[in-house]
Amino acid sequence: SINSCMEEWEALSNEYRSLEKLHQLYHAKLEEVNSLQQKCTKGISHQRYRLNIIKNSLRRLEKNMSESSQGDSERNALLQTDLIRRKAQLYEMENILPKPSGRYLKIILGGINVSILDKNEKFRYKDEYEKFKLVMSLLALFISLFNCLTNVRTMDVVHMFLLVWYYCTLTIRESILKVNGSRMKGWWRAHHFISTVLAGVMLIWPVGECYYAFRTQFMAFNVYISFVQYLQFMYQRGCLYRLKCLGQSHNMDITVEGFQSWMWRGLSFLLPFLFIGYAWEFYHAYTLYYLASHPSADWHVGTLSMLFLVLFLGNSLTTAATIPQKIKE
Amino acid sequence: SINSCMEEWEALSNEYRSLEKLHQLYHAKLEEVNSLQQKCTKGISHQRYRLNIIKNSLRRLEKNMSESSQGDSERNALLQTDLIRRKAQLYEMENILPKPSGRYLKIILGGINVSILDKNEKFRYKDEYEKFKLVMSLLALFISLFNCLTNVRTMDVVHMFLLVWYYCTLTIRESILKVNGSRMKGWWRAHHFISTVLAGVMLIWPVGECYYAFRTQFMAFNVYISFVQYLQFMYQRGCLYRLKCLGQSHNMDITVEGFQSWMWRGLSFLLPFLFIGYAWEFYHAYTLYYLASHPSADWHVGTLSMLFLVLFLGNSLTTAATIPQKIKE
Numbered sequence: 176s177i178n179s180c181m182e183e184w185e186a187l188s189n190e191y192r193s194l195e196k197l198h199q200l201y202h203a204k205l206e207e208v209n210s211l212q213q214k215c216t217k218g219i220s221h222q223r224y225r226l227n228i229i230k231n232s233l234r235r236l237e238k239n240m241s242e243s244s245q246g247d248s249e250r251n252a253l254l255q256t257d258l259i260r261r262k263a264q265l266y267e268m269e270n271i272l273p274k275p276s277g278r279y280l281k282i283i284l285g286g287i288n289v290s291i292l293d294k295n296e297k298f299r300y301k302d303e304y305e306k307f308k309l310v311m312s313l314l315a316l317f318i319s320l321f322n323c324l325t326n327v328r329t330m331d332v333v334h335m336f337l338l339v340w341y342y343c344t345l346t347i348r349e350s351i352l353k354v355n356g357s358r359m360k361g362w363w364r365a366h367h368f369i370s371t372v373l374a375g376v377m378l379i380w381p382v383g384e385c386y387y388a389f390r391t392q393f394m395a396f397n398v399y400i401s402f403v404q405y406l407q408f409m410y411q412r413g414c415l416y417r418l419k420c421l422g423q424s425h426n427m428d429i430t431v432e433g434f435q436s437w438m439w440r441g442l443s444f445l446l447p448f449l450f451i452g453y454a455w456e457f458y459h460a461y462t463l464y465y466l467a468s469h470p471s472a473d474w475h476v477g478t479l480s481m482l483f484l485v486l487f488l489g490n491s492l493t494t495a496a497t498i499p500q501k502i503k504e
Numbered sequence: 505s506i507n508s509c510m511e512e513w514e515a516l517s518n519e520y521r522s523l524e525k526l527h528q529l530y531h532a533k534l535e536e537v538n539s540l541q542q543k544c545t546k547g548i549s550h551q552r553y554r555l556n557i558i559k560n561s562l563r564r565l566e567k568n569m570s571e572s573s574q575g576d577s578e579r580n581a582l583l584q585t586d587l588i589r590r591k592a593q594l595y596e597m598e599n600i601l602p603k604p605s606g607r608y609l610k611i612i613l614g615g616i617n618v619s620i621l622d623k624n625e626k627f628r629y630k631d632e633y634e635k636f637k638l639v640m641s642l643l644a645l646f647i648s649l650f651n652c653l654t655n656v657r658t659m660d661v662v663h664m665f666l667l668v669w670y671y672c673t674l675t676i677r678e679s680i681l682k683v684n685g686s687r688m689k690g691w692w693r694a695h696h697f698i699s700t701v702l703a704g705v706m707l708i709w710p711v712g713e714c715y716y717a718f719r720t721q722f723m724a725f726n727v728y729i730s731f732v733q734y735l736q737f738m739y740q741r742g743c744l745y746r747l748k749c750l751g752q753s754h755n756m757d758i759t760v761e762g763f764q765s766w767m768w769r770g771l772s773f774l775l776p777f778l779f780i781g782y783a784w785e786f787y788h789a790y791t792l793y794y795l796a797s798h799p800s801a802d803w804h805v806g807t808l809s810m811l812f813l814v815l816f817l818g819n820s821l822t823t824a825a826t827i828p829q830k831i832k833e
């Protein structure tokens with residue numbers, strides 16, 4: 176009856192009043208946090224500024240140091256390590272402070288804040304990114320297998336549209352990862368920009384003799400790349416989970432040495448496949464370079480040849496460069 | 505000298521210690537805020553759940569009310585308004601709580617939190633969105649003017665690429681606006697999805713007789729649309745700023761009546777231009793429908809015709825529907 180409804184309502188209203196109080200408390204704390212956030216950010220950049228001044232004057236001192244005492248140079252060395260440690264501490268502090276987005280994200284998303292202020296959330300975000308890549312490369316695998324075996328123009332178009340969209344999305348997600356402190360090398364993001372353009376040019380390449388001369392080899396390459404991306408996923412994900420375990424001090428299942436040996440095994444398994452892929456990119460560049468002189472060739476052929484060459488060079492140099500870097504670590 | 509560096513370092517270290525304390529405080533408060541946030545969100549959804557139960561039992565009561573007393577139906581009516589007011593209060597509370605993204609944003613950006621928890625920031629974000637549209641439509645104006653006067657295939661391609669990218673970016677930004685409580689109608693977001701596809705199909709349409717039969721009219725349409733978008737920008741931005749002033753109670757420059765009269769003047773200036781644009785969309789659909797039976801016509805022609813028809817219908821119905829809705833307000 177209406178009376179029981181009224182009673183229900185009264186009970187609910189009481190609950191509402193306590194919710195209201197909670198909400199007011201929340202609002203107050205939120206503003207406090209915002210102002211603390213600004214103070215911390217300012218404090219950190221002030222520290223950075225003055226650290227740099229000290230560093231510069233130390234550098235100037237060092238130059239005129241040759242004649243000065245042993246003690247001075249020892250103090251200098253001590254101060255230098257202090258400076259480095261302080262920088263690391265500031266970096267650590269920044270982990271839970273919001274960071275501004277880069278120019279690309281600002282254009283795409285506008286001035287929205289994409290910082291993740293929680294370690295576990297950061298991990299989850301990266302994990303989700305790896306999974307997204309996996310799902311998409313499986314999808315690409317099926318489509319390119321289908322395209323290898325058949326020759327339907329619509330499916331080619333769908334495939335290329337998917338690649339444009341996929342690489343475009345990757346660049347956005349990777350920029351977000353970058354804001355959140357990933358040490359991903361600049362080239363991999365550039366790689367995905369270039370791949371977006373490449374897929375775009377493939378998309379508008381008018382079908383004709385040249386197109387069909389290149390199509391088979393390109394489709395086979397796509398199948399191969401999807402497979403390599405699967406291997407890469409297994410490796411990157413392994414690294415991610417093992418690094419997370421390493422970060423949790425109470426977890427003793429894994430040691431730094433254990434991680435390193437796992438990483439090297441994974442890497443030495445993966446690298447040959449990667450370099451075969453890069454060789455293939457070079458081969459595409461070469462094939463297209465010859466096709467470009469064909470009478471029916473459009474501007475697309477030469478452009479694609481250039482893009483594949485750039486991908487080949489960037490990928491092989493960057494991947495090659497990670498090996499000595501990892502040995503040093 | 506090294507001594508002065510040491511002194512500098514000492515002074516800076518003192519500052520660092522207080523920064524460290526501030527940072528610890530911040531960290532603690534941040535976690536507090538997060539847990540309060542979760543509690544509030546839970547409380548709100550619990551309120552919603554029980555409000556719905558009460559509402560349903562009231563509805564059931566109403567049906568059997570005919571024979572019951574006058575007093576009961578009065579109490580019922582009072583309770584109904586209470587329910588509505590409570591819903592508005594809960595909605596107000598949610599303004600400073602993070603909201604989950606929709607499926608589209610989750611796919612593009614991953615599980616990042618795009619809520620803006622500050623009224624001024626929300627305003628700034630919307631303002632920036634309008635400015636972004638303005639800059640892009642000016643750019644599109646120049647390119648389409650250029651394309652009207654010349655006929656360079658590369659520029660056509662650049663134009664279409666720009667449109668694909670632009671509409672794609674708009675859908676992302678609008679989804680973010682939606683999460684942050686914009687009352688933008690679903691159609692406008694759908695409109696930008698469809699426009700993305702439309703520009704994509706234009707992009708891959710092989711040049712030929714049909715393409716050139718349609719090109720001039722399409723380029724002129726683009727010039728016109730850029731101009732209309734400029735008018736629309738002036739209107740939307742005027743609404744935005746005036747609504748902001750209305751929201752600040754200490755600002756007496758503007759009244760609700762003043763806003764309404766301004767809005768109606770703006771709208772009645774804008775609407776004829778909009779409907780001319782929609783008529784043009786219908787005309788495109790019609791032209792393409794006839795071109796589709798041309799012997800050299802590809803699938804692109806029919807598809808484009810369909811897409812323009814959908815745009816025409818959706819735009820005119822949605823825009824027409826806003827007029828009675830605004831009169832009621």
Ligand SMILES: CC(C)(COP(=O)(O)OP(=O)(O)OC[C@H]1O[C@@H](n2cnc3c(N)ncnc32)[C@H](O)[C@@H]1OP(=O)(O)O)[C@@H](O)C(=O)NCCC(=O)NCCS
Nearest residue numbers: 357358359360363400403407411414449452453490494497
């Ligand atoms: C060579 C390679 C295996 C090294 O991986 P790695 O051991 O993770 O390398 P690093 O230690 O330098 O990684 C640093 C960071 O960059 C990220 N990263 C490395 N390569 C990446 C790639 N290709 N794409 C995205 N992120 C990458 C890592 O995940 C790590 O992120 P984190 O800071 O958030 O933890 C890896 O770069 C790779 O797979 N490259 C080949 C990619 C390729 O060529 N693709 C085209 C298909 S042939």
Ligand SMILES: CC(C)(COP(=O)(O)OP(=O)(O)OC[C@H]1O[C@@H](n2cnc3c(N)ncnc32)[C@H](O)[C@@H]1OP(=O)(O)O)[C@@H](O)C(=O)NCCC(=O)NCCS
Nearest residue numbers: 686687688689692729732736740743778781782819823826
């Ligand atoms: C008809 C029109 C002028 C009404 O605008 P309005 O007075 O702002 O309409 P409403 O009051 O319903 O707006 C509600 C919300 O939707 C937003 N909105 C309305 N139309 C929008 C559009 N076309 N694109 C994006 N957002 C829009 C408003 O900014 C407002 O946002 P807010 O809740 O964040 O303040 C507007 O919808 C319009 O310009 N439509 C034409 C768009 C068009 O046809 N473009 C294609 C080129 S011809």
